[in-house]
Amino acid sequence: MGLPSMLAVYFLFWVFSVFLVLPFGVKTAAEVGEQVQPGHAESAPHEFRLGRTLLRSTIVATVLFALFVLNYLYGWVTPEMLDWTQW
Structure with a gap:
């Protein structure tokens, strides 16, 4: 597998990981103890921490990508x- 392919696969894992880690650690205004502002959804996050989300998604993507590369090399x-039509 060439470097451009590896970067493309890592990018796909990273984008998937962003959506995977996005809901973790989010608190609403009610959970923090503040009032919900008019016009905001009650489920809206009180504070969005972009840096934390990017770090978490990078860690998850790196672990998943490492497993992908190891599977590519060793053929686990x-x-x-996965061809279930042979059963």
Whole structure:
């Protein structure tokens, strides 16, 4: 696998990871003890921490990408193993 392919796959894992970690650690205004501002949804986050979200998604993406590369190198799971029409 070439470097451009690896970067593309890592980017896909990273984007997936952003959506995966986005809801964790979010508190609403009611949970913090403040009043909900008019026009805001009650489920809206009180404070969005972009840096924390980016760091968490980078860590998750790196772990998933490492597993992907190791599987690519050692062939733990191959397409033939996932072909359920042979059963």
